Amino acid sequence: MSPRAVRGPAAVTAVVASALAAGLLAAPQSASAAEVRIHDIQGSTRISPFAGTQVSEVPGTVTAVRAFGSSRGFWLQDQRPDRDRATSEAIFVFTGSKTPSVAVGDAVRVSGTVSEYYPGGADAGLQSVTELTKATWTVESSGNELPAAFPLKPATVPDRYAPDAGGGSIEGLRLRPNSYALDRYESLEGMRVSVEDAPVVGATTPYNELWVTAEPGHARTARGGALYSSYRDPNSGRVKVASLIPFAQRPFPVADVGDALTGTTAGPLDYDNFGGYEIQATTLGALEDGNLPRETTRAQKADELSIATYNVENLSPKTAQAKFDRLASGLVHNLATPDIVALEEVQDDNGATNDAVTSAGATLKKLTDAIKAAGGPAYEWRQIDPADDQDGGQPGGNIRVAFLFNPERVSFTDVAGGDATTPVRVTDKDGEAALSASPGRIDPGNPVWKDSRKPLVGQFSFRGRPVFVIANHFNSKGGDQGLDSRFQPPARGSETQRTGQAQAVNAFVKKLLAVDAQARVVVAGDLNDYQFSPALADLTAGGVLTDLVTGMRKDERYGYVYNGNSQVLDHILTSRALRRPDYDIVHINAEFADQSSDHDPQVVRLKP
Template identity: 60%
Template sequence: MTKTHRSKAAFTVAVASGLVLGGVAAPAALAAPSADAVIAEVYGGGGNSGATLTSDFVELANRGAAAASLAGFSVQYLPGSASPSSAWQVTPLAGSVAPGGRYLVAESKGSGGTVALPTPDATGAIALSATAGTIALVSGTTALTCKTAADCAADSRIKDLVGFGTATVREGNPTAAPSNTTSVARGTALADTDDNAADFTVGEPTPTNTAGESTGGDPGPAPTPAKIHDIQGTTRISPFKDKKVGDVTGVVTATRTFGSQRGFWLTDPNPDSDPRTSEGLFVFTGSTSPAVAVGDAVTATGTVREFYPDAPATSNFQSLTELTGAQWTVGSQGNALPAPTVLNPDTVPTTYAPSPGGNIEPLALEPSKYALDFWEAHESEIVSISDARVVGPTNSFNELYVTSKPDQHKSARGGSVYLGYDQLNSGVMKVSSLIPFAERPFPKLNVGDVLTGTTSGPVEYDDFGGYTLFASVLGTEKDNGLAQETTRKQRTGELAVATYNVENLSPVDTQAKFDRLADAIVTHLATPDIVNLEEIQDNNGPANDTVVAADQTLQRFTDAIVAKGGPRYEWREIDPVDDADGGQPGGNIRVAFLFNPARVSFVDRPGGTPTTAVGVVREHGKAHLTVSPGRVDPANEAWTASRKPLAGEFVFKGRTVFVIANHFNSKGGDQPTHGRFQPPARSSEVQRAKQATVLRGFVDALLAADRNANIVVAGDLNDYPFSPAVQTLTAGGALKDLIASVPEAERYSYVFEGQSQVLDHILASRALRGVDYDVVHINAEFADQASDHDPQVIRFRPGAGNPIEDGFNDFLDWLDQVFGKK
């Protein structure tokens, strides 16, 4: 069973609704309250990301006057959303619990956390959910069978029961939802009203055994007095990590009152003189809204934690220093807020990060030298930016990216172009919102739009996109009218070849998506003669079964193109081996060709299968494929769990053209550019380098058979023009990467974390004449996308390999360009 952690998906749902996820009406039947042994505390976040404790636990208590025997009893667990197939899991108990005493049951241990439970009184292996489930104290060790609150209330074996989070089975209403760092615990009076919501509250875990030994919430030694700048320190890791601190003073500058990561930000109005130490701190209150207001002067006590989104020992991300299990007092209200750090073009350093060749966490911060250090030195402080230009469109998580350096590698359409591993745009930062969406929906903005006026709020590290400004003040959206591009129609003597990643297209998609993609082919790409498609899924999309055929997907797509006024395209592709080519499990994505038979012919040579390698033969001085379509060396280990290139032989006006469609392996597994390891390891490059070597070998075989072969290599190579893989393909000039030849301000087809970059390519052999190339920007810069990639198109006259004939073709091309003659 996979343990639940603080997930972005859960956070986003809570934000979008502006509500605490909770229960509904109480069941009609209630069990009798227990007179002695009861469930006192439940914690399911052990070993999860951000957790301190390594294990889940259930704690029992005795509210009676005599010892309560637990011999023959068990603790049992049911998932929060119980289905007919859900089963109760059982941990047998032994011994007894003294009057007023505690009894600790240890459950599943995770890979994270640093603090073990005290010696448990019973041990099981149940992996509890961190956020929703049901725990029952049961007389007997036979698994329960009830699946509803009413049925469980009627089961006399159940001595006590608690449903937490959104649990279906509960007493009365379920408790509030705990998290990876919080538990649900019964009050000190151990009241049992048979309403879990009334009896339990969310707070810091306090596991205690029968010997009275405790960890987590154990008061331990007196907290050490500390200022916020002392807690933040001069590196990325607090010198007070996992220690209790007290007398932490500051003014509340912002609050987060929705979602599962609630809390508030404090800033000390009396800073020290060290620019490396932040004066801001996030106080994490879990799923409970903090009872403070902006402007409150607060004195707090709590435990300093470094929150990672995953296991700290193996995380590639940076951490957020936060105060957990906090208690505080409000001294005064309505205080003036400390002045924010104003971001202008010169505020953030141009150099992105130090490059020690490893973990940057132990390094002393240099905020005047490195952008990542600058942000860390201002962690949880308020920053503000005026008239911020959008460089990454609003995404499905209600986030967008802006830049504080509007002239840094500015694209032709308002973005920030990524031009090299050492040229990350340091002015780019993510913007999210602290304003409930019911009060103000998050703006839907495109690249080049502007948040006018002031946008301000605390900044902190977010593993889903680096340092993020959580806006408590959000500028006014200004639409700068970014328009989708349209390329020109090919001339009669030109062959037009396009490439387009259609993002997991399958029949389960809406007709609206098919129609938008079809409109792109007909209107924006002007009906190319050949279209390389990437991410065509099988006929039932993500259903993970034995279906691999994609004829229904392609039929529906080509029908949609006709409905938009386009030609009746034919298609060629090879169904892959089931689940062998990576991508969405069950989707069986592959590359495919569409072609317009009224303009270009496809040379069909039978024999192409998922495992058959296409070869090259020379006939009458010309190269030909042994099978068409055919896959390039599909058994080569370079293509393990990745798409295999598809080669096709076409004829246009009597001349042979080879088109090779590609979709190299993804960048999954690479360390993030904003993570704690610098420079980040790009482990996925190893496989793409192998893939490029295999593909280049095939191109070389074509050129060896005919040095004047017309070759177009196109597709989503998942890499940059300056990457080793693309450099392998273009070495020696056999192929030209066309996107590398356009002005830098136009060199992108994809936008990721606010960086406009290249993943898609068209490469051309020398034989192609009159080459005209265009990236058609219709998706990547827009909040409303049919795909996350922009398509590209090349128009050219195939070379004949004869200087006289080629010269005549060049003359015809000149006539076309100058006079528009055909």
């Protein structure tokens, strides 16, 4: 049972009032108990025509009870549906922190206030849940048979995801459940639904949730996930599964991508701000282990330079030693000891303690010690401490990017002068590109880096040849409207800053290539955006860089899993002089419930 399923009292928001004023919704009406049924309350749009009004003696059968947390209540479903596919036949009766005195199978009549609850608040941009609040009820009979669950499957879930409102709200539009997946799910809000033999496409989270797909044949990855490869196709069959079954009676399954919930998984269809539509399961399928292996990559040859990127997820000396050990094992064994590693999310020496400490020597020493203990080399590191609380991330953590390198295989060209605020410049040394500072930060005063990590560039030497590596961690997608937003298509507000960051890095690479067209440049890191995004288009503009993920087989283009979508956020890009790169995304984290990071690392092998 998820501790995240909590909320305060439901209320009619200003969103509903403005929709009514604009004429997008029918005005509330009063009706006697004999006239009002659940499908009347739900209506044929996303907002109830009775929002804010009192209803009395609404009949239905209790199909499930949430008896935990501060969002307790029960789902009520009408046994006498209407013929309108747009109108849901069920509703959630919200009782706050009080456990309702009803049982599954009770036939009840409920009186209360019709409310629209917006998970995360109205400003989050998500859809609402129609509820009955301040409710009273009477039980008329018990032990009644439950209505059949609506099957979610390819024939019932449309491939098209949502109507296009030009970025505006779709709340006032009549639901078209045969045309759009979001409309289908909304038309089933609160109703019993089911999936059969459902593939797991998002591993079990610490909150006891997982993701399955109701469209097993649609856009699958090579390892069983749901591939997110364009804005046009968010994979409409994805649905989250939580459980209403007491864990003492049935522990929640610990599943990885590639597993399956065999048999029937069924329960009322709910909606929350941590992933949209979810089945609150009263029946859970049996977990079938897909035995998904963690990948390993081949070792580099003597004449190959291997460069990796790895988001180590808020790593600090306060992090458990077990995580350091697992990261180290992954670098040594799964990534075959890369010559250079671009790290992201390296925190300062006291982690999230919010004080003036910005150094990260203790963090990096703990990691390199763990690597050596795992049988790896004695890595050295280079990085620049950020100005305190200027680079975003967890408050007090001062996350930054950093380089590890194996001095037995590669050397670092140290040039003094790099600090948090001084921009590194490209210099000309007898026709060869060089750096005014190595390591150095790219354009740190540019507003595009506000509250975000500044890129770090360093010059390395491999077999006598210079190689420039730029480590990056672009701004996150925080604040973007979700795929299941009531605004369609959803706004991606964070994209503006990332495109500016991409342009800044692209401009720096062009300066290197202006001095030496054959400069060997590798851009790597967590760019927080997709290979088909405007940011990546700007980063590769002019053909100065190639995004290596685009050369992979389509069903292998992912290294992060979010809400059941396997997608690309991390990248390695190379300049033209680095021909025939051998690139690999090494799947050891993102698809698994047991992770050392939420990102998969990547590695490229080059012959400079």
